[in-house]
Amino acid sequence: MRRIRSYSPVVMGILVAIGCGSGKPQSAAAKTDGTAQMADATAASSPAAPAGSSATASLGAATIQLTARLDGAAPTREVVKMNADPVCQQQHTSAFYMEDVVVNAQGGLKNVFVYVKEGVTGTFPTPAAPVTIDQAGCWYHPHVLGLQVNQPLEIVNSDATLHNINAKPTVNPPFNVAQPVKGMKTTKKFPKPEVMVKFKCNVHPWMNAYAGVVNHPFFGVTDDAGAATINGLPAGTYTLEAWHEVYGTQTQSMTVGDGETKTITWTFKAK
Amino acid sequence: MCALVLGWGPSVARSAQRPAPDLKAGNTAYRASCARCHGVTGRGDGVDAKRFSPRPRDFTLGVYKFRSTASGTPPTDEDLFRTIAHGLPGSNMPDWQHLDEPTRWQIVDYLKSLSPVFEQTAPTPVVLAADPGPSRANLAKGRAAYERLGCAACHGMTGRANGTSAAGLMDDWGRPIRPADLTQGWSYRGGSEPRDVLLRILSGIDGAGMPSYAEAILAEEAWPLAYYVRSLQESAHWNPSAHALHLAGPAPSEMTDPRWPLAERTDVLVRNVVNANGEWTAPQTVKAVSFQVISTDDAVSFRFSWDDPTKDVEAIPDGLALLFKPVGNEGDVVTLQAWPHAGSPPLDICYWSAENYPIIERLATDFQSVIARTDPQPPRLTGAAQYADGQWSLVVQRPLHPTSPEGAAVLAFESLTSIAVMVWDGGNPTARAVSPWVDVALERGRHRTAAHH
Numbered sequence: 001m002r003r004i005r006s007y008s009p010v011v012m013g014i015l016v017a018i019g020c021g022s023g024k025p026q027s028a029a030a031k032t033d034g035t036a037q038m039a040d041a042t043a044a045s046s047p048a049a050p051a052g053s054s055a056t057a058s059l060g061a062a063t064i065q066l067t068a069r070l071d072g073a074a075p076t077r078e079v080v081k082m083n084a085d086p087v088c089q090q091q092h093t094s095a096f097y098m099e100d101v102v103v104n105a106q107g108g109l110k111n112v113f114v115y116v117k118e119g120v121t122g123t124f125p126t127p128a129a130p131v132t133i134d135q136a137g138c139w140y141h142p143h144v145l146g147l148q149v150n151q152p153l154e155i156v157n158s159d160a161t162l163h164n165i166n167a168k169p170t171v172n173p174p175f176n177v178a179q180p181v182k183g184m185k186t187t188k189k190f191p192k193p194e195v196m197v198k199f200k201c202n203v204h205p206w207m208n209a210y211a212g213v214v215n216h217p218f219f220g221v222t223d224d225a226g227a228a229t230i231n232g233l234p235a236g237t238y239t240l241e242a243w244h245e246v247y248g249t250q251t252q253s254m255t256v257g258d259g260e261t262k263t264i265t266w267t268f269k270a271k
Numbered sequence: 272m273c274a275l276v277l278g279w280g281p282s283v284a285r286s287a288q289r290p291a292p293d294l295k296a297g298n299t300a301y302r303a304s305c306a307r308c309h310g311v312t313g314r315g316d317g318v319d320a321k322r323f324s325p326r327p328r329d330f331t332l333g334v335y336k337f338r339s340t341a342s343g344t345p346p347t348d349e350d351l352f353r354t355i356a357h358g359l360p361g362s363n364m365p366d367w368q369h370l371d372e373p374t375r376w377q378i379v380d381y382l383k384s385l386s387p388v389f390e391q392t393a394p395t396p397v398v399l400a401a402d403p404g405p406s407r408a409n410l411a412k413g414r415a416a417y418e419r420l421g422c423a424a425c426h427g428m429t430g431r432a433n434g435t436s437a438a439g440l441m442d443d444w445g446r447p448i449r450p451a452d453l454t455q456g457w458s459y460r461g462g463s464e465p466r467d468v469l470l471r472i473l474s475g476i477d478g479a480g481m482p483s484y485a486e487a488i489l490a491e492e493a494w495p496l497a498y499y500v501r502s503l504q505e506s507a508h509w510n511p512s513a514h515a516l517h518l519a520g521p522a523p524s525e526m527t528d529p530r531w532p533l534a535e536r537t538d539v540l541v542r543n544v545v546n547a548n549g550e551w552t553a554p555q556t557v558k559a560v561s562f563q564v565i566s567t568d569d570a571v572s573f574r575f576s577w578d579d580p581t582k583d584v585e586a587i588p589d590g591l592a593l594l595f596k597p598v599g600n601e602g603d604v605v606t607l608q609a610w611p612h613a614g615s616p617p618l619d620i621c622y623w624s625a626e627n628y629p630i631i632e633r634l635a636t637d638f639q640s641v642i643a644r645t646d647p648q649p650p651r652l653t654g655a656a657q658y659a660d661g662q663w664s665l666v667v668q669r670p671l672h673p674t675s676p677e678g679a680a681v682l683a684f685e686s687l688t689s690i691a692v693m694v695w696d697g698g699n700p701t702a703r704a705v706s707p708w709v710d711v712a713l714e715r716g717r718h719r720t721a722a723h724h
Contacts, residue, residue: 174477178475180419180420202440203421205439
């Protein structure tokens with residue numbers, strides 16, 4: 001996921017001449033020309049963002065294994081209608097479903113953002129490695145992600161159609177930028193904690209995604225099985241919060257000892 | 272980097288007349304001039320707010336559409352001043368030139384006090400390269416940029432707001448919104464000059480769907496694209512009255528009749544009718560209708576054209592009604608916005624719909640009976656319609672002195688006939704758009720006048 005970029009004087013010249021979008025160097029960095037972006041795109045098959053912290057063993061050794069479950073019948077998942085844009089539709093040979101409520105056979109609930117809300121002390125380094133959100137098949141991958149304050153968020157368009165990424169934070173500055181060319185990348189940062197920041201695409205109104213921004217590395221997003229892991233946690237007592245876009249938030253408190261592994265289950269009531 | 276290259280120069284120079292901020296004075300001016308629509312507390316909920324689509328700005332959110340600044344950053348003071356001074360053409364925001372400059376600045380300072388965004392985030396002006404001027408603008412390059420940057424997804428290839436994503440757009444407050452019809456320069460909220468266009472492209476329109484292209488556009492594309500968009504604008508002819516061209520021979524009944532280019536073109540604005548609650552629930556899709564009139568000794572032909580982003584022929588078909596006052600009708604129909612009302616006088620309605628029926632004419636006191644075609648054999652009129660590139664064209668030919676329906680309007684030479692049009696867009700079914708009455712002059716002597724195109 002980490003990619004080394006070099007900026008030629010020509011590219012930088014273009015940046016100055018066009019003007020500075022948000023005025024931040026990291027967003028200007030995405031203003032390479034179309035050709036360079038295409039070349040980048042072929043190399044980029046970015047996997048989903050890391051669910052949770054990278055290994056920060058020096059910070060602590062406790063681990064929390066989380067499971068999110070849905071209690072009750074899951075709603076029928078809606079088929080996404082992409083007929084407004086043939087470029088989108090052509091990329092799906094079979095029905096594609098909304099990701100707002102994704103539950104496996106055992107009741108595991110995907111796309112729950114879980115983080116330590118209270119109890120973390122001290123500051124933690126901001127990862128230089130970006131978290132990536134990819135627009136592919138006219139869908140955001142992943143649908144829910146987490147990142148740290150000021151950690152780069154790399155927004156990639158892997159589709160040969162126009163996307164606009166319209167971020168609607170309430171605490172952080174919003175933005176709405178166009179990505180008309182396949183392979184285009186834009187990098188943004190959120191300077192303040194905010195759970196959650198919503199993203200949408202006006203061109204394709206079925207597209208939306210959520211990012212949880214926290215000021216430490218202790219967060220995760222549940223996977224297909226409804227599981228996530230938070231590790232590297234120092235011993236202590238914490239309040240954890242779990243967020244789901246349909247079922248809202250829940251909090252739980254827990255105490256972990258040094259190097260201890262604890263499990264915690266969140267149960268959301270089906271509506 | 273930005274701070275070093277601010278070369279664009281605000282269009283509204285920071286005035287020597289700008290007084291020190293005085294929020295009390297600003298609040299007084301705001302209440303007098305702005306609160307009616309934007310609300311006493313600035314939340315966009317004034318008494319008239321619901322009559323607008325899009326709705327008036329909620330100033331407490333600090334989200335402003337027409338800026339010269341990066342997406343997500345607030346407008347400059349000059350941006351706010353400009354919007355107050357010039358209004359937002361094509362919307363309900365009028366200009367406030369009649370307020371003196373110090374008062375406008377007091378309002379600017381007052382608006383800024385309504386949202387913390389102005390303290391939290393500094394405006395980051397976008398940077399424009401030097402304007403090459405119209406003679407050096409490369410329109411071919413601009414067109415290529417229009418295609419490369421996906422402008423057509425919303426604005427359509429010909430700019431008539433008929434892109435594939437146009438109908439599904441929502442603003443950030445969950446209300447339907449439509450892209451600008453780029454052929455209608457008079458409706459560009461932020462101004463129709465290339466510089467205005469380029470600012471919209473680079474800044475985006477925050478709160479609406481229009482994203483910032485500052486990171487996507489190449490330096491060499493920027494001005495050519497702005498000039499290309501400008502080249503899509505068609506000039507409108509807001510004539511105070513319409514003049515028919517008088518010709519010998521049969522009146523035209525086809526769109527392709529070679530005599531149409533000889534006739535004067537008149538444009539008339541249409542306005543959506545509010546619903547029973549006095550609300551506008553949908554944005555306008557049809558905003559103006561152009562027409563030409565050709566008369567012969569016994570017939571008259573109207574050629575209409577109007578932009579409509581979708582061709583709808585089934586469930587709720589597109590349609591147009593041409594209205595006259597019937598013979599002997601002394602009742603005054605002041606505005607079609609309120610018609611029909613209790614005790615409405617009947618109107619002579621020539622009705623065309625895109626479902627494959629002939630154009631009919633009848634006298635009626637409401638539209639439903641005309642649209643439903645309950646009359647078994649209403650008089651049929653000659654005409655033709657076609658839809659291409661987001662635009663309908665329609666020719667309606669009618670006798671000057673119809674023998675039926677009884678009481679039908681008679682058009683006389685050397686006098687004025689008032690006409691009005693009403694347009695339905697099946698793709699925007701809650702929005703029926705009506706024009707004001709327009710005088711049409713039929714003059715026998717008016718042969719082949721110079722066409723005003």
